[in-house]
Amino acid sequence: MNLSGKRIVVGITGGIAAYKTIEFIRLLRKAEADVRVVLTPAAAEFVTPLTLQAISGNAVSQSLLDPQAELAMGHIELAKWAEAIVIAPASADFIARFTVGMANDLLSTLCLATRAPIFLAPAMNQQMFAQQITQQNLTALQERGVELIGPNSGFQACGDVGAGRMSEPEEILTALSTFFRQDQNLQGLNVVITAGPTRESIDPVRYISNHSSGKMGFAIAEAFAKRGAIVTLIAGPVNLITPKNVNRIDVISAREMWHTALESAVKNHIFIGCAAVADYRVVNVCEQKIKKSEDEMVLKLIKNPDIIADVGHLEEKRPFTVGFAAETQHVADYAKDKLQRKNLDMICANDVSNGQVFNAEQNALQLFWKTGSKMLTLQSKKDLAADLVDEIVEQYKKTR
Structure with missing residues (x-):
């Protein structure tokens, strides 16, 4: 202590x-x-x-x-x-x-x-x-x-x-x-974090989204800010209070988040993709509310940009890039595959089977990087975020 x-x-x-x-x-x-x-x-x-x-x-x-x-x-x-x-x-x-x-x-x-x-x-x-x-x-x-x-x-x-x-x-x-933790002086360190879900419109009143609350991303932003880092938080639609000393940018769709994230990534030392970004969006968004008529409705979807992969493959001014993997099975295998395929420096994997993690107050993470791994055990998201910041900063310093 x-x-x-x-x-x-x-x-x-x-x-x-x-x-x-x-x-x-x-x-x-x-x-x-x-x-x-x-x-x-x-x-x-x-x-x-x-x-x-x-x-x-x-x-x-x-x-x-x-x-x-x-x-x-x-x-x-x-x-x-x-x-x-x-x-x-x-x-x-x-x-x-x-x-x-x-x-x-x-x-x-x-x-x-x-x-x-x-x-x-x-x-x-x-x-x-x-x-x-x-x-x-x-x-x-x-x-x-x-x-x-x-x-x-x-x-x-x-x-x-x-x-x-x-x-x-x-x-x-x-x-x-x-x-009161003083072992990490992060003044002068610029960090950008994405958090929460995205919403992909179907018409003016309906959208596709997911169960992400944004709590983990906000906790990470708060932990970095408390240690003196300059933090930008790109937040999807969530009902959370902006942490103290954090610059928050609100977005709605995956494409909005992609544009803001790529623009911010090159200005920061560390990029953390904690948001649960929708993989697909509707091809043709209706300008007027769709009236209920048929028993079935078919939506044609198209893939959204892969934010974390695009940041990971930046050729110039690429930040230290941390991704998240929310999986329901084979958590470690899928996480390691994403780490390599998306050219990440670290990935944080969690098990969301049976509705775990989303909207919960606690979480646990398996961390993987190219030369090692570590398990962060189940605890409150605030405490977990503080431990995660320690690990991210330690690995970041090894690359600089």
């Missing part, structure tokens, strides 16, 4: 998952981080200040109106001191208050007064998490740069089963460590 000496504020809000935060603080101390704990009044009903003081090695802050702390404007000093703020658990109530900018307790005030990155580990009943207003609040916070860790799905203390369980302490620690 690379958290030695890092100044971490851990905020705890009211919820039964607060008991897990004790272990998270212990893991932070084991990683040699300097930890300060901020406890909301509701959180104090679940975990005691004495326990948290013993685990963190520092006094616990609870009140915005603490006379001793306020002699030195304690909440402002703590806001300036923090290199990161992790709120675990983050209750639905705190998320709602934070979203609208309230500052009616020490923790919410601290979040408004700091420039440090803020991480939320939501924890609540599955129905509360699913509520539209909760999802809107989380989206708004993400758009403001707040990092979300989890939540997980599973059995809850109330007896329900579903999304809303706080991430495990080890998962929160990994997310924080990934943020």
Whole structure:
């Protein structure tokens, strides 16, 4: 872990998952981080200040109106001191208050007064998490740069089963460590990534597409950007938030993506083709909506340009080229064939049989390059993206 000496504020809000935060603080101390704990009044009903003081090695802050702390404007000093703020658990109530900018307790005030990155580990009943207003609040916070860790799905203390369980302490620690990762300084590295599906029109209201959510490509873009790379993300039609410090270009069809990708490839050091590009498009797109009349309708299709192959075979200014292979059988064999046939430097293969991977929160990848291979085991797409960036950069440096 690379958290030695890092100044971490851990905020705890009211919820039964607060008991897990004790272990998270212990893991932070084991990683040699300097930890300060901020406890909301509701959180104090679940975990005691004495326990948290013993685990963190520092006094616990609870009140915005603490006379001793306020002699030195304690909440402002703590806001300036923090290199990161992790709120675990983050209750639905705190998320709602934070979203609208309230500052009616020490923790919410601290979040408004700091420039440090803020991480939320939501924890609540599955129905509360699913509520539209909760999802809107989380989206708004993400758009403001707040990092979300989890939540997980599973059995809850109330007896329900579903999304809303706080991430495990080890998962929160990994997310924080990934943020502080310093082993790759990627400033000055230009990367272009394609992500999501394409849509091939049949008429003005119908199209052919696939199940790609774009989550893996967006996670890769975010991982590169966090490490200082200059990232261009060419995105098909997806419903995802643009990662911070990423230049996003939206496209619809495979030909649009092909044109944008070829134009961008020659300006970048690394090209990653993560998009699930439609292999075929309709030959004759109707200008008006096709009326339902016959029991059958025949569409004539023509092959789309092969984006990753065209980038891989560029003769001038060819970037280090990484492809993806989504297969349902003989995954390794098909991936190795594509690696050679499309003249790629690396290929990332995943098994999408039985509907796996698409729209999922987790993934695993088999990586192949001309002289080797590596397996990246099943994990969240964000964590997988961070590991993948390590491997891509390592192989890229060998070619330069």
